Amino acid sequence: MRKNICVIAKMRENGSVIPLSILWEDGRTFDIDKVLDIRKKASTKGGGKGLRYTCRIKNQERFLWLDEYFWFIEI
Numbered sequence: 549m550r551k552n553i554c555v556i557a558k559m560r561e562n563g564s565v566i567p568l569s570i571l572w573e574d575g576r577t578f579d580i581d582k583v584l585d586i587r588k589k590a591s592t593k594g595g596g597k598g599l600r601y602t603c604r605i606k607n608q609e610r611f612l613w614l615d616e617y618f619w620f621i622e623i
Contacts, residue, residue, distance in 0.1 A: 550594030555612065555619040567601055567612055567619070578605050589613075593622040 554571040564586075570578045582604045589600035591613055598615035613620050 549623050550591065550596055550620045551623045552618050552620045553612075557619075565599075565614060567603065567614075570605070570612075580605055581607075584609065591620075591622055594620060596620060 555567045556569045556571065557565050557567045559565050566583055567580050569580055572578070580603045583601055584604060585600075585602040587600055588598070590597040591600070594613065596613055596615045598613050601612040601614065603610050603612055611622065
């Protein structure tokens with residue numbers, strides 16, 4: 549299953565997009581410590597495709613997807 553989320557991101561001069569933090573529905577904010585990998589990949593559970601960002605958040609690896617204009621995670 550897929551859950552759309554709000555992400556604060558930086559767009560670089562070359563057009564690449566780097567996520568900086570996640571804003572959760574209940575108002576919590578999670579800073580992304582580091583982006584470990586970016587690749588085109590389909591979401592097997594969420595039913596979407598696009599860029600998959602492997603991120604380190606509070607010493608845990610998590611996947612974020614950017615599907616055109618929408619950020620999402622698998623739940």
